[in-house]
Amino acid sequence: MSEPKRLHPISTVVNALKQLKDLIIPFLVFVVFGSKNGGFQLIFPAVIVVIVLIGGILSWLRYTYRLEEGELRIEYGIFVRKRRYIPFERIQSLDLSEGILQRPFGLVRVKVETAGSSKGEAEAVLTAIPKEEANLIQQTIFSAKNEANHTHTEENVEKSRDETLYKISTNELFLLASTSGGAGVVLSAVAAFVSQFEEIIPYDKVFNRFESFIASGVILISILVFIGFLIAWAIALVRTMVKYAGFTVNKAGEDLIITRGLLEKRQLTIPLHRIQAVRVSENLIRQPLGYCTVFLESAGGSALDAESSKVMILPIVKKNRVSEILSPYLTDYHFEPGITPAPIRALKRYLLRGLLWSLPVAAIPVIFFRPWGYLALLLVVISAIVSYFNFKDAGWNLDHHQLTLRFRTINKNTIFMKRSRIQSLSIKESHFQRKKELATIHAKVMSGSGGTGGKVVDLEKEDVYELYKWYSYTK
Structure with missing residues (x-):
């Protein structure tokens, strides 16, 4: 593979979307708080999108990679030509992923990690290349490193490729998803999303009507809350199963x-x-x-x-x-x-640390919101139980x-x-x-x-x- 190769053209879209994602907040700020001239507010973002797309196409045309003389060689740059040569022995890992845009075309994203690439980003990223090309790169680097180390014969390398440590079963996947605690994440995300529309939705009126509705239907509200949590749990369940399927x-x-x-x-x-x-x-x-x-x-x-x-x-x-x-x-x-x-004498210190934060927190509702505030004392009991298990473990x-x-x-x-x-x-x-x-x-x-x-x-x-x-x- 000594001839320079380009990434798949879909990489222009992938890179453009990544840049537009970084610009989404400035876009929203400009649209909401910018000029009152409605036409300009629409034209300016459109111009930026076009510029980003053109930049993506030019970057794609100027980006090439190849394997040559024991190195992964990458050349890129629109105006200033840059070269990055990565010796095979420095490559620690190649991470492959198939995104939604790559998968329909049989492409993968390859992230190259080296011993010195821990400062915030990978050493190199090939945004979209064919699976066969990625496998060839993997095999070439794998063979070169093992040949240099003289630690494996070809027969042993092939044998080691067939060793499977673990494969998740359907039952384990369901158990993983159902015990992941992802429902809280989903509910938090929904709450954060809804809070962004505070100026559009009249929350005061909604909550006033909701309050009167609660007074006449406590059981119904309890059922609706339960259904809400059930839906959040189901979304988290599906999300986790999709993410870890075939692990x-x-x-x-x-x-x-x-x-x-x-x-x-x-x-x-x-x-x-x-x-x-x-x-x-x-x-x-x-x-x-x-x-x-x-x-x-x-x-x-x-x-x-x-x-x-x-x-x-x-x-x-x-x-x-x-x-x-x-x-x-x-x-x-x-x-x-x-x-x-x-040692057992440490138990008092574990319990004391739990009480130091739970007692002041529980005291506020007990003092100001009686009699229901007494329920806050349950926090002290929970704190003591947690502290005991902290000690026990x-x-x-x-x-x-x-x-x-x-x-x-x-x-x-x-x-x-x-x-x-x-x-x-x-x-x-x-x-x-x-x-x-x-x-x-x-x-x-x-x-x-x-x-x-x-x-x-x-x-x-x-x-x-x-x-x-x-x-x-x-x-």
């Missing part, structure tokens, strides 16, 4: 390849050597059912695309199957450690070169980190912790353009210092 994880050489999606298909490549940590997350609904979600924290990615750094590798799986699925491929990790819990484990931290925010999280991947490990003792012989530990690994990790509060002070000693490489 499959394969191993090819030293890479994990994730494919998913019904309307927009996406393929994500994760080099094994870039995995910084493994996180097991259990939300409030899935935990009692024994299910969890597993993420890989990967070096690289970008601030604009967090999904390429925090990668969901097992969307929903029985927790007792995590080790069975991942251990053959992530051989350095131990997924069934014996967790050392926080706090813990740690040290297994040779692996540190495991377990903690709860809303979800219960267990994060597995290798010592060589930990970027920083800090300990903290407050005055009150020192009295109880307790301490806090915070470990961080590289992930995307920043870092991530785990923090466990009020562990045994002696244990925390042992962990710090382990990390500091001193004996």
Whole structure:
């Protein structure tokens, strides 16, 4: 593939739509608050659209790519010709996706990630090329890297391509969608959208009539609210099922390849050597059912695309199957450690932290809105229950070169980190912790353009210092 090639012409539309999306707010501001000359308000945006389209066509004509001498070579620029040559050995992953505009033409979008492309954007993006072309690029780069490393024979490479770690079943997909908590997101989006029309819709009159309607039909309103939540849940259900349909994880050489999606298909490549940590997350609904979600924290990615750094590798799986699925491929990790819990004397501190915010919040309605304000005391009870579970789930484990931290925010999280991947490990003792012989530990690994990790509060002070000693490489 030494001859320069152009992207598919549909890339002009894709790029133009992306630029117009960025201009949508200035357009709305100009139309609403601009000149009162109605004709000019319509002509000016139309001129901008035409300019963007012409710019897109010229950019397409001047954009070429090719594979040559062990490099992906890209040349672009309308007035100033720019060249970007990316050696195969620097390419960490090629992420493929099929958008709504690409799919009817059998095209894909290829995002090129390198070790130095974590500053907010990918190293290069081929907006629309044929699937066959993308597969050829993948195979060429894959073969060149393995030939350079001499780590795989051709037979082993082909064999490794057929290894499937995980494939989501229909039942698992439905369970994933129904326990995702996406209904709240849908309702928030609807509320945000409706609020934009405050000046057009007479909300005061609507709510006044609605108030009188409520007085005469409490049961009916309750039914309507339930139906509203049911519709939001159904929308979130369909959205999640469409997004994660066909979710499959394969191993090819030293890479994990994730494919998913019904309307927009996406393929994500994760080099094994870039995995910084493994996180097991259990939300409030899935935990009692024994299910969890597993993420890989990967070096690289970008601030604009967090999904390429925090990668969901097992969307929903029985927790007792995590080790069975991942251990053959992530051989350095131990997924069934014996967790050392926080000491029992730390429970009072966990409960106190919950009461410090819940009591003042509950006091306001109790004082000013009696007798119904007394219901706010339920918040204190809920806070105490949450604090207890925060205490119950706090813990740690040290297994040779692996540190495991377990903690709860809303979800219960267990994060597995290798010592060589930990970027920083800090300990903290407050005055009150020192009295109880307790301490806090915070470990961080590289992930995307920043870092991530785990923090466990009020562990045994002696244990925390042992962990710090382990990390500091001193004996």
